[in-house]
Amino acid sequence: MGMLGDVVFDCRHPASLARFWAAALDDHRVAPYDEAELARLRVIGVDDPEDDPSVLVEPVAGNGPRLFFTRVPEPKTGKNRVHLDLRAADVEAEARRLVGLGARVLAKAGDRVVLADPEGGEFCVQPLRDPAG
Structure with a gap:
């Protein structure tokens, strides 16, 4: 039997849409960027998390689905x-x-x-x- 894991939103600007949904939902937050995540971004040519092509919004208490906001080219x-x-x-x-x-x-x-x-x-x-x- 399947279980809901993640909900993925296609969007133009993942960071700003992730901030909106983290603020909209009391029990979620934008996942913090640790050094390993920043290094992963630099490898793909992203120097600023504001330009991250896929931003995670996670449940604060670990309960519930994670939300990913992923950049797509089409509106x-x-x-x-x-x-x-x-x-x-x-x-x-x-x-x-x-x-x-x-x-x-x-x-x-x-x-x-x-x-x-x-x-x-x-x-x-x-x-x-x-x-x-």
Whole structure:
């Protein structure tokens, strides 16, 4: 049986999109760059982590999927085939917070808000689920 390991986002600028998602998710952070990682980047001709072609956002406590943001040459041209659904106690307040981080509201659909991240990737914020059901 398969298990979810990583979620990979194609994007134009991995470092900035990784920072957005690390700030959007309470339990994730941009993985720190140690000397071994900086050396790996230098071998491929990257002197500044801001230009890293694949940036990792990892769970703080080691629980949950890792998110990779990987540079691709082509721009996003259509609707995502897969998107993340975030949950929040106060959907409107969370949507406002995410807009402050660089997202934009695309639509309101019932009790959820559909947003786009800074590169146009769609995602939703919806109410917390009732743990009983």
